[in-house]
Amino acid sequence: MKPGLRPCWDGDGPGTRHDPGRKPARSVAGEDMPEAARATTRAALLRARRARALLSQEELAERAGLSVRTVRNIEAQRLVRPHPDTVRRISAALTAAGAPPADPDGGHRGEDRPEDPKSAAHQLPSAIADFTGRDAEVRQLCGLLEREPAATGAARVLSVAGLGGVGKTALAVHVAHLVRDHFEDGQLYVDLHGCGPAPRRPDEVLAQFLLALGVTAIPDGLEERAALYRSVLDGRQMLVLLDNAADEAQVRPLVAGAGCAHLVTSRIRLLGLEGARTTVLDVLGAADSAALLGRIAGTDRVAHQPAAERIGTACGGLPLAIRIAAARLAARPHWGPATLADLLDDERERLDELKAGDLEVRASFELSYRMLDEAQRRAFRTLALLEAPDFPGWVLAALLGPGDGEDDPATDRGLRRANVLTEQLVDAQLLQISGLDRIGQTRYRIHDLLRVYGRERALAEDAAGDRRAALLRVLS
Ligand SMILES: Nc1ncnc2c1ncn2[C@@H]1O[C@H](COP(=O)(O)OP(=O)(O)OP(=O)(O)O)[C@@H](O)[C@H]1O
Ligand SMILES: [Mg+2]
Structure with missing residues (x-):
């Protein structure tokens, strides 16, 4: 088993975690995931962890105070839902034999922590230091993400749609950092490249996610991978950020169970995504545009400068354009804001001017245009x-x-x-x-x-x- 994997063969999932606040996983009966996939995952993970602890089935059984048959049955997928006490015993024996939990502070969570925190899934991109505005959207999204999972088992899917460069990824990443503590099993992130010439294939993304979750035996086929992914995440609290989705078909297989929450960004509104709540992001208002310009270029350079307002207007409140304009100002301390404002005045030159480093407004729009x-x-x-x-x-x-x-x-x-x-x-x-x-x-x-x-x-x-x-x- 890949280090860092939370033991997925632990039968009743959260029931083994000694956390009275957590709801037990849904029962197998009536679930949308194939029972066989759950058993396969448990078995593979147990085998891998036992191998890592260098124990035979007999040795593990003896140390766990269980019959060899029980261990064999779990690994052979004959025992699909082992008793929580069995799981605890096996986990403790594996821990004692050299697959220790990673709990450097010796905390109470004990054996059910990932063995190696370095490989636990915490994949969010860095928080945006100069994130500005969006108070209403941040409040709304945080509120929805911090809610208890639905008792119906319905997946939580929040999508953010908007024009290229309007700040969908920035908002999603910012919100994800704010709520990350509510998702104690970690965060998965993928850029689905939905607008580019080569959108990521969901089966490849699933393989990537499964590996990140510690599954080393990746099955073939989209359906099989999706089923295994749902099994692995069953009863877990994971935040999944699916950035830059092309369409509903790309996203659907990447949606896991009710304990998980999904933040999806997309240039198009994903109208067909079941149960999704969509926030359509507009450009920044004049005050936030000015604030963002100031935070990047230096407040003292732009405060109370009519030319700074002209820059904001030329950028139309589009954060990408504002960041580019501000970066250009920051890179040229000898320019006053009027120099840049003049350059942006002429509409025919404006998109040529809105380039800095690898950021470019025209290229961003072109991606949307090519999708039509x-x-x-x-x-x-x-x-x-x-x-x-x-x-x-x-x-x-x-x-x-x-x-x-x-x-x-x-x-x-x-x-x-x-x-x-x-x-x-x-x-x-x-x-x-x-x-x-x-x-x-x-x-x-x-x-x-x-x-x-x-x-x-x-x-x-x-x-x-x-x-x-x-x-x-x-x-x-
Ligand atoms: N609220 C914000 N505060 C600070 N910077 C922002 C904000 N929103 C967006 N930005 C910046 O603007 C640029 C474009 O934002 P972002 O990449 O989030 O846009 P997007 O809508 O995801 O675009 P795309 O459709 O191309 O993925 C980035 O450099 C980002 O850091
Ligand atoms: Mg984006």
């Missing part, structure tokens, strides 16, 4: 041509013009097509709902920096005549 199909891309870049701060849904039908075999975009079909595209862009966080107009129609807007990016794409991909014709159709 061609119809959605055309809709997005054509909408970006509009000067209006917001617009009703029918505008897209006019911009796109008549479809094949139609001569008027305002047909039911044309309007329906435009509505579908508009909603898809909203789900992809490339359009936001700005409210309702007087006659109850939804109005939409595009974030300023995204609009600049969309215009760049339109200039690069659409002929000037087509762009002009699209705008004329809206005006006529």
Whole structure:
């Protein structure tokens, strides 16, 4: 067994942990995980731990005061749920024989602690030192994560959606650090690369998680790995941060049982994820934008400077853009904020200026744009041509013009097509709902920096005549 593994063969899981506050694991009957997978895990882990303690089955049985048959039956998966007392005896014997618990302070948790704290799963990225704002979201997410697991056994899944660079990962990591003490079995983290060209495959992520949990015998196949993963985490309190998910199918196999909580970030809203509560993250307000700029660039350099406000406005409250702008200021102590504000003033240059080190606003938006199909891309870049701060849904039908075999975009079909595209862009966080107009129609807007990016794409991909014709159709 990999050092650091909490003995997963311990039958009733939490029941062996001498913790009166913890609920016993759910019974096997009626669970969604295959009993066989649970038995396999227990058996493999017991064998591995016994091997590490250099004990034969007979020696272990003798030291634990049990019959050899009991040990054999557990390892042969004939005894699926050993009695908690059996588990305690075996664990104590293994501990005494050289697989000691890692409890450097000699605390009361004893044998059920991971043997080696170095390999316990504590995978959260570092906390963000200059995390700013988001009070309401932090309060809400912490409140939900600190709640008792549902008695129904339903998994806790909280998702955070939003535009690229808006701060989903920053928020999730910040919140995860705040609540980590509520998850005494640790934290798992994975970047699922959902927006990139090669999203992580869930079966590979499961193998990675299982290894981190100390399982060395990884079965083949997604279903088998997912079942084993749920078995290993059954009754445990683990926080799982699934960062940058592509879609529901990528996330679903990585959702474990009720004791665990899952924080999922994604550029698209994962509408199909069962039981998930979604927080859609907006950009930072003016005060938080200014505070973040000050924390990175130096408060004394930006406080009470109108040019700092101009920088905040040019960044549109997007934390990624603010961090880049602030990093550029910090790197050039001889610049006043006005120097950078001037550089950002010109929309056509703005995205070129919003680069620092490996951070780049244009590259971030491009990931979202590449995820769209061609119809959605055309809709997005054509909408970006509009000067209006917001617009009703029918505008897209006019911009796109008549479809094949139609001569008027305002047909039911044309309007329906435009509505579908508009909603898809909203789900992809490339359009936001700005409210309702007087006659109850939804109005939409595009974030300023995204609009600049969309215009760049339109200039690069659409002929000037087509762009002009699209705008004329809206005006006529
Ligand atoms: N509240 C915040 N306080 C301080 N920095 C922040 C905050 N939110 C985001 N940032 C910074 O802004 C940048 C972008 O944030 P983050 O990576 O969390 O965005 P994201 O929404 O996860 O983007 P993506 O969709 O590309 O994954 C990072 O450098 C991050 O540290
Ligand atoms: Mg992210």
